[in-house]
Amino acid sequence: MAPTDLKNLVRRFHALQAERVEAYKLFEEGHESYLRTGPHYDFEHYKQLVHEITKAFCGISKEVLEIKEQLHQDFDRPDLSEHIDKLQIKEKEKLELTAKLQLGKQNAQDHPEDEDFQEKVREIKQDIIKNTAALSEILQDFKYDSEELE
Numbered sequence: 783m784a785p786t787d788l789k790n791l792v793r794r795f796h797a798l799q800a801e802r803v804e805a806y807k808l809f810e811e812g813h814e815s816y817l818r819t820g821p822h823y824d825f826e827h828y829k830q831l832v833h834e835i836t837k838a839f840c841g842i843s844k845e846v847l848e849i850k851e852q853l854h855q856d857f858d859r860p861d862l863s864e865h866i867d868k869l870q871i872k873e874k875e876k877l878e879l880t881a882k883l884q885l886g887k888q889n890a891q892d893h894p895e896d897e898d899f900q901e902k903v904r905e906i907k908q909d910i911i912k913n914t915a916a917l918s919e920i921l922q923d924f925k926y927d928s929e930e931l932e
Contacts, residue, residue: 788857792928795849795866798842799921802873805842806880809835813884820891839877846870865924872917879910 812831816823846866854863883906890899 788853788859789931791849791852791857792862792931795846795924798846798849802839802842805835805838806876809880813887817887817891820888823888843870843873861927862924865920865927869917869920869924872913872920876910876913876917879906879913882906883910 809831812828812835816825816828816831819827847870850863850866850870853859853866883903886899886903886906890896890903893899
């Protein structure tokens with residue numbers, strides 16, 4: 783396969799990561815809207831949002847995994863596919879943490895007198911910050927290892 787194919791694959795990977803960032807933004811905005819409907823939450827609307835976001839994340843992950851396979855098999859770049867493996871693990875963690883954070887925020891909102899809920903939200907936010915730093919590092923390594931393609 784031609785080097786331009788590899789460049790295009792790397793570009794597509796970066797575009798998919800940008801789509802993930804956008805999906806997280808929509809997810810967060812949707813959850814904030816959901817919280818504003820409390821104490822009688824509009825769960826049906828939120829459930830639809832979760833469904834749409836889940837579909838988007840699944841589609842992105844599926845394509846990222848296809849890129850990973852191509853990098854490894856077609857272009858003999860196990861270094862790049864390994865970065866994607868690590869990234870996928872951290873992305874899964876981020877999604878799980880995001881779900882925990884959303885639940886924690888609702889609990890904190892529903893029980894403002896209970897400091898434990900507030901503390902749990904702070905802890906999860908710290909975990910998300912650590913996760914985001916790890917994701918950034920992996921993406922930086924990927925970028926560095928794929929720079930000779932530019």
